[in-house]
Each structure stands twice: as structure tokens, then as C-alpha cells.
Amino acid sequence: MTVLATGRLMLRPLARGDLPALEGLFADRAHMWDLMDIPGRSSDPGDLARYYLERSLWAFERHGAGMWGMLEKDRNDAPIMGYTGFVMDIGDDVNPAERLEAGWAIARQAAGRGHAAEATERILEYAFVDLGTHSIQAITSPHNLASRRLMSRLGFTYDRDVVAYQGPQVLYTISRQDWLAGRRSPGHRGGVCRQASW
Structure with missing residues (x-):
């Protein structure tokens, strides 16, 4: 599986x-509310952790892309501080060259x-470079302003309101x-969007 690096x-x-x-x-339910309040999905932290882990392991095995854990380079033996990557449900017939869905979460601290x-x-x-993906989408709650700002800073543009994850999303x-x-x-500077702070 592919390990990636950035400046930090x-x-x-x-x-x-x-x-x-x-x-x-x-x-940390107050911090992670957007990923926890999805009808039909358990909000138990252990259940959610296993859910995200299992589908990431499956996605890497099947498609070569899933969720990457974030670690500071000088503390790479510490627990991950969050994750970023591509959301794929087990059994989805996804073609990574066509379209992927990005997602991320980071600990409050x-x-x-x-x-x-x-x-x-x-x-x-x-x-875009290694997998040859044509398009990437990101979905969040209309009220998750931090995620929406990050999407914009990364170059994503608002497309439309949708119903996904059993509720209204953007x-x-x-x-x-x-x-x-x-x-x-x-x-743009060195692989990092200059304005981003989240």
C-alpha cells in the first residue's frame, strides 16, 4: 500500500x-458531529471506527486508494491525528479513474x-496524477462550514444540494x-493550499 508524504x-x-x-x-461527539449523526448508522465510537477501518482496508485492497492516517513526520510513531482519503463502501463498483469521493477528519487537538x-x-x-482520476467529489452537511471552507480552499466548487447519507447534504x-x-x-505553494488553516 502507498505511503505518501508532505512537508510536515x-x-x-x-x-x-x-x-x-x-x-x-x-x-469526541461534539467535534465529529457531522460523521456521527447519520440515520441508520451506529453512533457508537467503536462501531464507527470499525466501519471506517474495514471499508478503507477493502478499498485499498480493491482499488489502491482508501483512507490514509495522518502523522507528523517527527512523531510518526504516535497515534494518528486524523485521516484523509477516499470514501468507498464495501461492495461498491467504483472506478477510481472516473470519480472518487474525498473525506477527512482530524482530532480537535x-x-x-x-x-x-x-x-x-x-x-x-x-x-489525479497516479490513479488518473477524472473527477473527485466531496459531500458534507450544509451546516459544516469548516469542511465547506476547506473544500473551497482545495479548489472544489459547489455543485448542488443532494440527499445523501439519508439526509440533506451539499x-x-x-x-x-x-x-x-x-x-x-x-x-498555490509547494503542494499545500496557502490559505488553508483547518
Whole structure:
């Protein structure tokens, strides 16, 4: 499985040993509300951690892309601080060259330092360059303003309101062409979107 790096971070595919860190992430219900309040899905932190881990392991095995755990390079033996990557449900007939759905989450104590933006910029590069993906989408609650700001800063544009995950959501998209154009823009610096702070 592919390990990725940025200026400050090491990104490695989620592994079974990350289960305690994922449980801790989901235990902060006030911070992780957008991923926990989905009708029909358990909101138990352990159940959610296993759910995300199992579908990431399946996605890497089947498609070569799933969720990467975020680690600071100088603390790569510490528990992951969050994850970023591509959302694929077990059994989905996904063609990564056509379209992927990006998703991310970061622990409250690691938020606000630009790690999610830096890590997600790197996985976008991996998808567009290495996997040859044509388009990536991201979905969030209309009320998740932090995620919506991050989507915009990464070059995603609002597409439309949708019903997904059994509730109202907003859909953002970015094409390979738009991503390449954004990398050539003056606001882009070294693989990290300059304005991002989440």
C-alpha cells in the first residue's frame, strides 16, 4: 500500500492498529458531529471506527486508494491525528479513474494547523496524477462550514444540494483540469493550499 508524504506529514493507509485512535476520534461527539449523526448508522465510537477501518482496508485492497492516517513526520510513531482519503463502501463498483469521493477528519487537538488541508492536497495529487482520476467529489452537511471552507480552499466548487447519507447534504466537485489549473495559480505553494488553516 502507498505511503505518501508532505512537508510536515506522513500519510499511511489506515491499519488495524489505528482502531484505538479512530475510536478516540469518534468519541469526541461534539467535534465529529457531522460523521456521527447519520440515520441508520451506529453512533457508537467503536462501531464507527470499525466501519471506517474495514471499508478503507477493502478499498485499498480493491482499488489502491482508501483512507490514509495522518502523522507528523517527527512523531510518526504516535497515534494518528486524523485521516484523509477516499470514501468507498464495501461492495461498491467504483472506478477510481472516473470519480472518487474525498473525506477527512482530524482530532480537535490537531485542528487549526492546516494538517487536513496539507494531507488532502496530497491525496488529491495522488488521485489525479497516479490513479488518473477524472473527477473527485466531496459531500458534507450544509451546516459544516469548516469542511465547506476547506473544500473551497482545495479548489472544489459547489455543485448542488443532494440527499445523501439519508439526509440533506451539499456536493462539491473538482476535475483534474481544474486541479491542474489551480496548481499553476499564484496562490498555490509547494503542494499545500496557502490559505488553508483547518
